[in-house]
Amino acid sequence: xxxxxxxxxxxxxxxxxxxxxxxxxxxxxxxxxxxxxxxxxxxxxxxxxxxxxxxxxxxxxxxxxxxxxxxxxxxxxxxxxxxxxxxxxxxxxxxxxxxxxxxxxxxxxxxxxxxxxxxxxxxxxxxxxxxxxxxxxxxxxxxxxxxxxxxxxxxxxxxxxxxxxxxxxxxxxxxxxxxxxxxxxxxxxxxxxxxxxxxxxxxxxxxxxxxxxxxxxxxxxxxxxxxxxxxxxxxxxxxxxxxxxxxxxxxxxxxxxxxxxxxxxxxxxxxxxxxxxxxxxxxxxxxxxxxxxxxxxxxxxxxx
DNA sequence: GACAGTCAAGTAGGA
DNA sequence: TCCTACTTGACTGTC
Numbered sequence: 473x474x475x476x477x478x479x480x481x482x483x484x485x486x487x488x489x490x491x492x493x494x495x496x497x498x499x500x501x502x503x504x505x506x507x508x509x510x511x512x513x514x515x516x517x518x519x520x521x522x523x524x525x526x527x528x529x530x531x532x533x534x535x536x537x538x539x540x541x542x543x544x545x546x547x548x549x550x551x552x553x554x555x556x557x558x559x560x561x562x563x564x565x566x567x568x569x570x571x572x573x574x575x576x577x578x579x580x581x582x583x584x585x586x587x588x589x590x591x592x593x594x595x596x597x598x599x600x601x602x603x604x605x606x607x608x609x610x611x612x613x614x615x616x617x618x619x620x621x622x623x624x625x626x627x628x629x630x631x632x633x634x635x636x637x638x639x640x641x642x643x644x645x646x647x648x649x650x651x652x653x654x655x656x657x658x659x660x661x662x663x664x665x666x667x668x669x670x671x672x673x674x675x676x677x678x679x680x681x682x683x684x685x686x687x688x689x690x691x692x693x694x695x696x697x698x699x700x701x702x703x704x705x706x707x708x709x710x711x712x713x714x715x716x717x718x719x720x721x722x723x724x725x726x727x728x729x730x731x732x733x734x735x736x737x738x739x740x741x742x743x744x745x746x747x748x749x750x751x752x753x754x755x756x757x758x759x760x761x762x763x764x765x766x767x768x769x770x771x772x773x774x775x776x
Numbered sequence: 777g778a779c780a781g782t783c784a785a786g787t788a789g790g791a
Numbered sequence: 792t793c794c795t796a797c798t799t800g801a802c803t804g805t806c
Contacts, residue, residue: 482799492799497784543784576798580785622787
């Protein structure tokens with residue numbers, strides 16, 4: 473585990489601010505948009521500083537940072553122009569502290585949808601995510617992760633459609649897009665086939681793989697996924713979680729299973745990955761995981 | 777201030 | 792056929 477960067481998604485429960493602020497579509501106004509984005513960016517700045525202070529160098533920025541960014545209602549709102557200075561400042565902070573950023577658009581991004589309207593809104597949403605990374609001045613090692621979308625009654629065809637549409641995406645989107653295995657639509661093997669077809673890197677999700685796989689052990693699965701990341705993609709990203717025993721299959725645990733995580737990290741050995749902790753209690757688990765990494769790195773050499 | 781219903785968007789699976 | 796979950800609950804009207 474040479475320099476594992478640890479992270480958590482979107483929200484820091486220890487801070488008294490949220491970068492996920494939004495409003496109802498019916499409440500849309502130029503003023504509301506401006507005040508919400510300004511508050512979200514200010515909170516994001518605090519969040520990143522908190523992360524740096526606690527050596528959590530991987531962070532998933534909320535897709536809500538700019539509410540309704542890909543919705544027609546906001547088509548005339550130039551958020552990139554109005555907040556250019558703030559966004560550039562945030563990006564400079566990310567680069568100065570060697571932070572890693574990811575984004576995870578919602579379930580409404582369905583690139584292979586049979587509906588033309590859904591496909592178009594999906595492309596618009598992905599373009600917003602790429603625009604955000606562009607506005608931050610971040611390179612193609614900062615990623616946008618999505619799932620296959622749906623099977624639409626024909627799993628083979630759905631992957632073909634995904635591949636075809638992937639090829640038509642704007643370069644700024646395509647260069648940042650990665651696909652994550654899930655337990656419903658696309659197993660790791662499916663994602664690897666997509667990689668073979670269009671070159672998209674595969675983000676390995678430990679929990680989803682434990683639920684749905686084709687016999688690959690977790691480490692074998694991880695190695696296969698890691699091999700899909702090229703130099704321009706940076707260190708492979710991994711989503712780490714365990715099953716919440718009290719909830720439905722696939723539900724993320726509320727707290728970190730420290731022993732499970734320790735075992736996971738030990739088995740990484742020399743593998744270079746950045747780990748996103750998809751644990752419900754957010755930064756609290758990330759701090760625990762940080763301790764585990766430091767312990768395993770030994771005295772005098774904190775583990776990245 | 778607390779609470780409950782609702783919120784831009786799609787899809788599959790379960791009740 | 793309706794409800795739920797998802798990546799992250801958050802917003803808003805009512806009491």
